[in-house]
Amino acid sequence: MFCQYCGGKIDKESAKFCKTCGKPLNETGGKCGSDTHHEKGAGSKENPHMTNDFLKRFWPEMETDKECIGAAKVASVVAAFLAVFFAIISLNAGNNLGLIDVALFGAIAFFIWKMSRIAAVSALILYLFECYTTISSGTEIKPLSWVFTALYIYAFVVGIRGTFAYQKRRK
Numbered sequence: 570m571f572c573q574y575c576g577g578k579i580d581k582e583s584a585k586f587c588k589t590c591g592k593p594l595n596e597t598g599g600k601c602g603s604d605t606h607h608e609k610g611a612g613s614k615e616n617p618h619m620t621n622d623f624l625k626r627f628w629p630e631m632e633t634d635k636e637c638i639g640a641a642k643v644a645s646v647v648a649a650f651l652a653v654f655f656a657i658i659s660l661n662a663g664n665n666l667g668l669i670d671v672a673l674f675g676a677i678a679f680f681i682w683k684m685s686r687i688a689a690v691s692a693l694i695l696y697l698f699e700c701y702t703t704i705s706s707g708t709e710i711k712p713l714s715w716v717f718t719a720l721y722i723y724a725f726v727v728g729i730r731g732t733f734a735y736q737k738r739r740k
Contacts, residue, residue, distance in 0.1 A: 572587040572589060572590060572592070572594065573594070574587065574590055574592045575587060575589050575590040575592070576589075577589025577590060579594065628727075631730055631731060631734035631735075634735060634738060636731075636734075637684075637731045637732070637734045637735035637738065638684070638731065638735060639731070640727045640728060640730055640731025640734075641681055641682070641684055641689065641728050641731035641732045641735065642682065642731075643724050643727055643728060643731075644681050644689055644692060644724050644725050644727060644728020644729070644731070644732075645678045645679075645681040645682040645728065646678075646724075647692075647721055647724040647725065647728075648674050648675075648677045648678035648681060648692050648725075649674070649675065649678035651670075651674045651696070651721070652670075652671050652672075652674035652675040652678060655667055655668075655670040655671045655674060656668070656671040659671060670695075670699070673695055674692070674695070676688075677691055677692045677695065678692075681728055681732065684731075684732050684735050684736065685732060686729070686732045686733055686736055688732075689725070689728045689729045689731070689732040689733075690729055692725045692728065693722070693725040693726065693728075693729060696721055696722065696725060697722070700718060
């Protein structure tokens with residue numbers, strides 16, 4: 570039998586907690602009520618309760634405050650990085666209007682750090698707007714830029730998930 574959360578092997582039918590993840594097992598000793606998929610290992614297609622470690626690492630479950638805060642911190646760090654990045658570009662180009670982006674991303678980074686849902690959503694919207702203006706201006710975008718764009722968008726989506734889950738847990 571396997572844990573319904575992490576897929577760890579449960580040795581005793583009477584076990585109350587998983588030895589691997591420490592989560593409490595339900596009355597059926599780690600089973601969800603269906604016997605068909607619990608004899609499969611973690612990450613198998615036949616076991617819907619299991620996710621492999623790769624997926625957990627890149628799409629956290631947001632079951633604890635620590636996971637929620639960690640996800641939001643990723644978005645906050647990305648927003649702070651973008652603020653610094655835009656500051657360097659704006660100062661080198663002599664573009665004072667670019668400093669608006671610096672202020673916006675800096676403020677957003679601070680408020681995401683404080684677990685603000687509005688800031689997390691604003692970060693994604695602002696970044697998508699920045700992407701749109703870059704593309705519509707006709708600027709050539711190199712392939713590596715697309716990779717970073719995807720990573721930043723991913724970080725902001727995870728930050729949104731983290732802040733919303735954290736606030737939901739607070740209620």
